[in-house]
Amino acid sequence: MKSVVFFVVSFIVIGAGVSGQTQTTDTLRLFTNLFANYSKDIRPVERASQSINVLYGMAIRQIIDMDERNQILTTNVWLRQGWSDANLKWNPDDYGGITKITIPSSNIWKPDILLYNNADSSFKGAMKTNAAVSNDGNVTWFAPAIFRSSCKININYFPFDKQECSLQFGSWAYTTEHLNILNRSASGDTGSYLVNGEWKLEDFPVIRTLPQYSCCKYPYSVLDFVLIIRRRSLFYVINMLVPCILVSALTLLTFYLPADTGEKFTLCITILLSLTVFLLLAAETMPPTSEVVPLIAQYYITTMVLVSASTVLTAIVLYIHHRGTYVGRAPSWFRRFTLDYLAKFMCMGDCHNPDVKDKIPKINFENASGSSGSSTGVVEAGLHSNEMPLELDVANLPTSQSGTCVELDRRGRIRFIMSQIASCLQQVVEYSEDAIVDEEIKGEWMRIAFVVDRFFMWLFGLSTAVATCGVLLQVKE
Ligand SMILES: *[C@@H]1O[C@H](CO)[C@@H](O)[C@H](O)[C@H]1NC(C)=O
Ligand SMILES: *[C@@H]1O[C@H](CO)[C@@H](O)[C@H](O)[C@H]1NC(C)=O
Ligand SMILES: *[C@@H]1O[C@H](CO)[C@@H](O)[C@H](O)[C@H]1NC(C)=O
Secondary structure (H helix, E strand, O other), X not given: OHHHHHHHHHHHHHHHHHHHHHHHHXXXXXXXXXXXXXXXXXXXXXXXOOOEEEEEEEEEEEEEEEEOOOOEEEEEEEEEEEEEEXXXXXXHHHHOXXXXXXXXXXXXXXXXXXXXXXXXXXXXXXXXXXXXXXOEEEEEEEEEEEEEEEOOOOOOOOOOOEEEEEEEEEEOOOOOOOEEEEEOOOEOEOOOOEOOOOXXXXXXXXXXXXXXXXXXXXXXXXXXXXXXXXXXXXXXXXXXXHHHHHHHHHHHHXXXXXXXXXXXXXXXXXXXXXXXHHHHHHXXXXXXXXXXXXXXXXXXXXXXXXXXXXXXXXXXXXXHHOHHHOOOOXXXXXXXXXXXXXXXXXXXXXXXXXXXXXXXXXXXXXXXXXXXXOHXXXXXXXXXXXXXXXXXXXXXOOHHHHOOHXXXXXXXXXXXXXXXXXXXXXXXXXXXXXXXXXXXXXXXXXXXXXXXXXXXXXXXXHHHHHHHHHHHOOOOO
């Protein structure tokens, strides 16, 4: 019983070994016969006038890099090519029923299809993987490749841009007379695409064109695999746009700061500097082109112009603010324009300071002669006794009552001293009156400066908003 089992087992093992050996020898025989008279340099057609149809397809694996500065796109793709090789046909019955063999692609003829818009110095192309050959001569060759292709980058709407980068394939030597490239499908395969953090793949269509060149009677067949990719702009919004908007909003503060702090100008210049830094950062990521001004640069430039203008406006405000020290009152039209119309226009209420106006008549001596008791009253009395009563005293001096010359002399001296004091007081009062008038003039200029400042603040806020919207609304979906 044991020996029977042994025989059966050994028979099966030997049988399998023999059949395996036949397979190997069949393949070897097929391979030897196929390549006995095969030349991979010659186009494998039965008649020389015949054209070879190449079905060409592509699957995108990954967008490795988009170099905007050098306008180079690096992609990882799988190429899928199929054609019919008239010299690689056999009858499966002669070779133990083998219908398909896999052989190194370097042994067989391959269509010379290459990337037209190659930007790589090595021109390596696809990896030399194995190709599958079936008994009716159909060759299927799948190969991975990493391509560096040139791509015209349109940065008009950076960072809200959409790019169309084409991978253009065609035969270098053969026109459609000898080699016809056809697309396997209407669009590239995106099934195994690895999602990119910066670019969103929107579409991957294939376009077949037949360009005609002056060299040849027949046109060439060219396939364009168009990668339509949109930039994910969140990164740029957070890192470039939001800080810029915030910084330019800070410019409003320069108008809000009181002129006396002396910080208005410093703030303006600081903001201008920080905007320049942002502009430099943005310029580093963009290709140095002068064809178009990208959206973000437009925005930065607009903002910088506005901030520069605000610096000028701040200078004007400071000039008005400190003008009261050097000149008289503002011209009446200017006063009316700023304090009446402009203030009302901005709903700031009445900007004429009522306190100062009321104060002036109080110390005005023409009106205050009746008042007494207060310190002001004493001053007024002194002032008035200087003007007229002293003269009266000299005229109506009651000499009969005093009698003596000594007394007269003493009185004269007292009168003299009194008049001296009175004139001193007069000077003091005049001086303080001048000072009050000066104060009022200064205050008026300051109020004008304040109104103008507020007006500029609204002007700037409005123009910033308009500019921001105007630039950012250009973004096309
Ligand atoms: C190869 O070509 C020779 C003549 O050049 C011919 O004798 C031979 O049969 C051919 N071999 C095959 C496998 O066709
Ligand atoms: C070989 O290609 C032809 C067309 O090119 C097709 O009709 C045929 O089915 C293919 N054969 C195999 C085995 O795929
Ligand atoms: C090849 O591409 C064209 C568009 O360029 C498309 O209309 C056609 O259907 C595609 N061919 C195949 C076999 O999908």
